Amino acid sequence: MTDLNSLALLVVIPLLSAPVCLLLPGERLPWLLATTVTWLVLVLALMLSAGIPEQGSLDYAMGGWAPPWGIEYRLDAFNGFVAILVATIGALVLPYAAASVAAEVAPSKLPGFYAAFLLLLAGLLGTTITGDIFNLFVFLEISSLSSYILVSLADRRRALVSAYQYLILGTIGATFILIGTGLAYAMTGTLNMADLAARLPAVAATSTVHTAFAFIAIGVSIKLALFPLHLWLPNAYTEAPSAVAAFLAGTATKVAFYVLTRFIFSVFGAVFVFKLTPFGWAFTTMALAAICLGSVAAIFQDNVKRLLAWSSIAQIGYTVLGLSMATVAGLTAGVLHLFNHALIKSALFLAAGCIFYRLKSVDLVSITGLGRQMPWTMSAFTLAGLSLIGLPPTAGFISKWYLLTAALERGWWPAAILILVTSLLAAVYIWRVVESAWLKPIAIGRAPVTEAPLSMLVPTWALVLANIYFGLDTSFTTGLAGRAAETLIGGSR
Amino acid sequence: MGESTVGASPVTNQPVLRVTAKVLIPLIMLFALYVQFHGDFSPGGGFQAGVIFGSAVILYGLVFGEQRAARALPPGLLRWLACGGLLLYGGVGLACIASGGAFLEYGILTENPVDGQHLGILLVEVGVGLTVTSVMVTIFSVFAGRRQA
Numbered sequence: 001m002t003d004l005n006s007l008a009l010l011v012v013i014p015l016l017s018a019p020v021c022l023l024l025p026g027e028r029l030p031w032l033l034a035t036t037v038t039w040l041v042l043v044l045a046l047m048l049s050a051g052i053p054e055q056g057s058l059d060y061a062m063g064g065w066a067p068p069w070g071i072e073y074r075l076d077a078f079n080g081f082v083a084i085l086v087a088t089i090g091a092l093v094l095p096y097a098a099a100s101v102a103a104e105v106a107p108s109k110l111p112g113f114y115a116a117f118l119l120l121l122a123g124l125l126g127t128t129i130t131g132d133i134f135n136l137f138v139f140l141e142i143s144s145l146s147s148y149i150l151v152s153l154a155d156r157r158r159a160l161v162s163a164y165q166y167l168i169l170g171t172i173g174a175t176f177i178l179i180g181t182g183l184a185y186a187m188t189g190t191l192n193m194a195d196l197a198a199r200l201p202a203v204a205a206t207s208t209v210h211t212a213f214a215f216i217a218i219g220v221s222i223k224l225a226l227f228p229l230h231l232w233l234p235n236a237y238t239e240a241p242s243a244v245a246a247f248l249a250g251t252a253t254k255v256a257f258y259v260l261t262r263f264i265f266s267v268f269g270a271v272f273v274f275k276l277t278p279f280g281w282a283f284t285t286m287a288l289a290a291i292c293l294g295s296v297a298a299i300f301q302d303n304v305k306r307l308l309a310w311s312s313i314a315q316i317g318y319t320v321l322g323l324s325m326a327t328v329a330g331l332t333a334g335v336l337h338l339f340n341h342a343l344i345k346s347a348l349f350l351a352a353g354c355i356f357y358r359l360k361s362v363d364l365v366s367i368t369g370l371g372r373q374m375p376w377t378m379s380a381f382t383l384a385g386l387s388l389i390g391l392p393p394t395a396g397f398i399s400k401w402y403l404l405t406a407a408l409e410r411g412w413w414p415a416a417i418l419i420l421v422t423s424l425l426a427a428v429y430i431w432r433v434v435e436s437a438w439l440k441p442i443a444i445g446r447a448p449v450t451e452a453p454l455s456m457l458v459p460t461w462a463l464v465l466a467n468i469y470f471g472l473d474t475s476f477t478t479g480l481a482g483r484a485a486e487t488l489i490g491g492s493r
Numbered sequence: 494m495g496e497s498t499v500g501a502s503p504v505t506n507q508p509v510l511r512v513t514a515k516v517l518i519p520l521i522m523l524f525a526l527y528v529q530f531h532g533d534f535s536p537g538g539g540f541q542a543g544v545i546f547g548s549a550v551i552l553y554g555l556v557f558g559e560q561r562a563a564r565a566l567p568p569g570l571l572r573w574l575a576c577g578g579l580l581l582y583g584g585v586g587l588a589c590i591a592s593g594g595a596f597l598e599y600g601i602l603t604e605n606p607v608d609g610q611h612l613g614i615l616l617v618e619v620g621v622g623l624t625v626t627s628v629m630v631t632i633f634s635v636f637a638g639r640r641q642a
Binding site: 005008009012015016018019020022023060061062063064 | 572573575576577579580583584586587589590594595596597598599600601
């Protein structure tokens, strides 16, 4: 029991550090506390994940109240993987944040910024490890509310509009999830995921349960920014402070994908979603539409951050496509791409943040010739871009490969062709940035800029190298993703 | 109206309102405390009590001017109270872990588990009440304190 307390501490430590952060004086101390806490959380997450039994999970009864009455925390192969991902991205973004955020957020708001960041971390981790759907809703709201705050804190007026748009859509999503949760509770009298999974099949034929799933699916799809519910994402990612965009791109939509997968496979069951109802086809359609439109829209962007945001919408499509195959191979590909895309997109947004730090702009026209002035930043961007396209030997190649084999195994030829074509589209939009930075002459009249500070380059490069490492040594990621997929599919039989 | 009318709203000049508010505010606060400390036996608890207590302060601010409310409860103090409430809540949880139980397992806090449950929920609800009151008042003063440009 005492040993498992670290499962609660994983959420409690960042949650309680947030108010302390708000009370600390100065600008440096809140950052120091937030960074220390994030690294501590990473160590905890790694230790806990190492202790997950081969077949099963670590269970923790909150407050000593036995489930299904009390709130249960449950760490298995799948959410252990997601928790490590969230903690890792957080631990890399915070050292980067020191310089980057100070340049983009007013000094008086810095303690509040780091407090909101810690709340976001607590919310994401809580959403990931809880085994109770109401508790999940609460944590999802903690993370969403703090991300609205973080987006709005950038020193630009447009950030406020973006945050407001994000708030309205995010709140609609949250309300839908709550309505769905309420309907499921009305039919089964329980909120515990494992207990719901046992009780839902008996009432699966009722329209109430269908409605419950529809509400939850749409609500989570808004948080996930699945096409056509993606409208908040490009503005939020473009206007947010760079460090926040990098953290959100690597974690928030990933956790939302986790939530969707959890609801489908561990609560409602794959049979209900893919056999008894046409929801499975709805997800496939939306995923394919997201892949096409996200990739095409990214080509036409003139702002690097906005381009990356549209690309994220396409990448979310890939993960959902993997999920909607409802096979072990498909789900493995989805979970793998969740991890790899987090590494890719965070690296790209961090590199974009380095550009913004020096130029105060990330427009394609203003970065011309930047490769000669900021070679390290632009090389990082280029390498991460190659991973996004899916060229070997990068992590992006591995997940595209798995996705492709899964699609072929399922006999989905059109989807497989679409994956290849959209990878070419990714090459087009990444090329636009690369061409601008490396091949065009330095913009006339631009003051000479130097390389970004080391505190920003090191985290960026750490993620870029991780992209290459996980492209060469795939045993860790594919092993964990495969185990996660088997746990999910096995559990829903 | 010789005393400070700077920033005071027109309602300040309504004698009926001022007298009624002066009578009601202590009663509202008393009722908030009743809801707070009776919460474990009857409907109520920290959140409701916090909202009621906060609304007493907000009523004071509406009738007598936001600046006088800010003098009674300065923003710096509110920040400490809001954070302190959350820390009290979490601190009780951590104390439970330190005593060898699960997070927020109040029963472990004293010899007799029933007393422990009682003490635990009381402290946690005080924490909730403090945070909700101060956040309510802060939201009010942020909106009310905005000066027209």
